[in-house]
Amino acid sequence: xxxxxxxxxxxxNLQSGITMVSAAAIEAFTARLRGRVLVATDAAYDEARxxxxxxIDRRPGLIVQCAGAADVVNAVRFAAENQLLVAxxxxxxxxxxxxxxxxxxxxxxxxxxxxxVDATTKTAWVEPxxxxxxxxxxxxxxxxxxxxxxxxxxxxxGLTLGGGFGWITRKFGLTIDNLLSxxxxxxNGELVRASPTEHRDLFWAIRGGGGNxxxxxxxxxxxxxxxxxxxSGLVIHPFAEAESVLQQYRQALENAxxxxxxxxxxxxxxxxxxLPTEWHGKEVVVLAMCYCGDLxxxxxxxxxxxxxxNPIADVVSPHPFVGWQQAFDPLLAPGARNxxxxxxxxxxxxxxxxxxxxxIRQLPGQECEIFIAHVGGAAGRVxxxxxxxxxxxxxxxxxxxxxxxxxxxxxxxxxWARHLFEAAKPHAAGTAYVNFMPEDEMDRVExxxxxxxxxxxxxxxHYDPLNLFRMNxxxxxxxxxxxx
Numbered sequence: 001x002x003x004x005x006x007x008x009x010x011x012x013n014l015q016s017g018i019t020m021v022s023a024a025a026i027e028a029f030t031a032r033l034r035g036r037v038l039v040a041t042d043a044a045y046d047e048a049r050x051x052x053x054x055x056i057d058r059r060p061g062l063i064v065q066c067a068g069a070a071d072v073v074n075a076v077r078f079a080a081e082n083q084l085l086v087a088x089x090x091x092x093x094x095x096x097x098x099x100x101x102x103x104x105x106x107x108x109x110x111x112x113x114x115x116x117v118d119a120t121t122k123t124a125w126v127e128p129x130x131x132x133x134x135x136x137x138x139x140x141x142x143x144x145x146x147x148x149x150x151x152x153x154x155x156x157x158g159l160t161l162g163g164g165f166g167w168i169t170r171k172f173g174l175t176i177d178n179l180l181s182x183x184x185x186x187x188n189g190e191l192v193r194a195s196p197t198e199h200r201d202l203f204w205a206i207r208g209g210g211g212n213x214x215x216x217x218x219x220x221x222x223x224x225x226x227x228x229x230x231x232s233g234l235v236i237h238p239f240a241e242a243e244s245v246l247q248q249y250r251q252a253l254e255n256a257x258x259x260x261x262x263x264x265x266x267x268x269x270x271x272x273x274x275l276p277t278e279w280h281g282k283e284v285v286v287l288a289m290c291y292c293g294d295l296x297x298x299x300x301x302x303x304x305x306x307x308x309x310n311p312i313a314d315v316v317s318p319h320p321f322v323g324w325q326q327a328f329d330p331l332l333a334p335g336a337r338n339x340x341x342x343x344x345x346x347x348x349x350x351x352x353x354x355x356x357x358x359x360i361r362q363l364p365g366q367e368c369e370i371f372i373a374h375v376g377g378a379a380g381r382v383x384x385x386x387x388x389x390x391x392x393x394x395x396x397x398x399x400x401x402x403x404x405x406x407x408x409x410x411x412x413x414x415x416w417a418r419h420l421f422e423a424a425k426p427h428a429a430g431t432a433y434v435n436f437m438p439e440d441e442m443d444r445v446e447x448x449x450x451x452x453x454x455x456x457x458x459x460x461x462h463y464d465p466l467n468l469f470r471m472n473x474x475x476x477x478x479x480x481x482x483x484x
Contacts, residue, residue, distance in 0.1 A: 018062050026062070033064070035111060037063070048065065048106075051100055052092050053094075053336075054337045055097070055337045055410075058097065058100045061103050062105045065110070065111050067111055073189050079107075080188070080466075084104045084105045085471070086105050086470075087471040088107045088471070089107065089108045090110070090157030090158045091110075091129075091154050092155065095338060095339075095435070096439035098471040109129040112217070113129045113131075113134055114126070115138040116138075122225075124146065126156055127219075131153055131156065132152045132325065136152065136321070140320075145168060145224055146222075146223055146224070147165070147167075148325075153332075156219065160179065160219060161206055161209070162210055165379065168290070168292045169375060173378040173382065187214065187465075204459070205388050205455075205459040208434075208449075213469065227320070227321040229319060231290070231318055231319075232289060233288075233315045234286050234287070234313070234314075236285070237285040237287070238284060238312060239283035239285055239360060241309045242285045243354070260291050261289065263287075263289075264372040265288060265370070266370045267366075267367075267369030270330075281366065284312065287305055331367075336403050337405065339414045340401055340402065340436050340438055342399045349427055351427055355420065359420040359423075368413060369401045370399070371398070374396055389452075390431055398428075400416075400420050402417040433448075442474060449475075453475070460475045464477065
């Protein structure tokens with residue numbers, strides 16, 4: 001039976017499975033698409049429901065692999081008419097696994113990968129199935145770049161909607177700071193343009209508010225001149241020097257130019273070819289740095305960071321920007337089990353450093369790590385109320401990255417991440433990067449957005465009052481706040 005009524009129980013009914021929809025209705029829907037629809041009996045179904053985080057094992061009723069915006073419009077209308085639970089898949093990297101659902105419909109955007117660069121206007125139109133690698137390859141052909149993330153297999157859609165930061169953010173801003181407009185399919189199945197002059201509230205909300213407000217079918221970005229090379233690489237220190245290295249790192253960043261970004265990774269050393277074999281598997285502190293400007297100026301800007309302590313290895317040199325964007329891919333390949341916890345810190349205090357280093361002494365697995373990103377510069381010169389993304393002060397983002405392969409390690413790795421998160425909480429800012437939030441942190445969404453949350457709720461109520469788009473770091477419509 002096809003359910004079309006929108007009663008007061010509609011929010012609950014959105015959890016319903018595809019089994020409530022007749023075969024005839026599904027067949028008629030499929031006939032309206034250019035893309036294809038997969039069900040559990042199709043050979044491609046299991047691959048299509050598999051996402052980056054190996055812990056997520058969900059079985060949707062339908063996977064709609066969209067070929068274009070018209071398919072997205074039809075899919076959203078069909079889901080709304082039949083009160084289906086909806087998940088939207090871009091790159092499938094979301095740590096919470098929101099790209100796939102049980103029983104409902106996945107709107108799969110992965111076939112929509114077009115990237116069109118206009119070198120004259122320094123802009124790009126990007127479809128939501130494109131990855132950061134797709135984008136970098138096209139833009140760097142013209143020595144242009146967009147600030148994005150650090151793992152090239154990440155999808156541009158989810159990264160952008162949550163904010164987006166990476167190696168060149170301090171120079172060029174967050175990904176959302178370079179968003180000029182977007183085509184969005186709203187919950188009523190209407191395709192609209194969100195920009196500074198059209199659907200301005202929606203444009204404000206999608207710049208950091210996640211996938212709460214619709215399905216983006218195209219992004220228009222401003223690009224920047226960069227490349228083809230950047231000065232980048234790793235300086236690796238023994239963990240015995242961790243506290244001193246982090247204190248000097250903190251001090252060296254105080255006067256860092258916008259072109260310079262340096263992040264910290266603490267973990268057991270992987271078998272990197274430039275590391276002596278006796279260090280493989282031992283705890284280390286890695287300073288990962290990138291200078292997106294004149295190479296000679298970069299050497300001078302990095303000198304203080306590279307002079308810290310007694311490093312095991314220093315492999316900083318000019319690299320193609322495309323290559324540096326992919327440097328961490330081997331450590332972030334799909335298929336592993338992942339559980340993350342994250343805090344924003346306004347400063348990297350001695351107390352926080354002590355907590356972080358103590359946690360590294362208790363690593364539950366060889367792939368678990370703590371990652372600290374320094375965000376500021378151009379991204380910090382945008383007013384907090386200008387976009388939904390709230391944390392605009394210069395700050396550090398801590399990501400406690402639990403990563404392992406054996407399901408028997410689930411509890412140990414999750415407990416380790418949660419313990420560190422709780423220990424660090426007194427020193428944290430209260431906000432968080434929503435793209436790093438796992439599925440058990442939905443009660444933290446309001447705090448993550450701070451003073452911007454109230455406006456997000458109002459915009460959600462306008463564009464999606466029945467919370468059709470709820471498989472995300474969910475902003476609930478006012479009527480539903482406080483509901484289970």
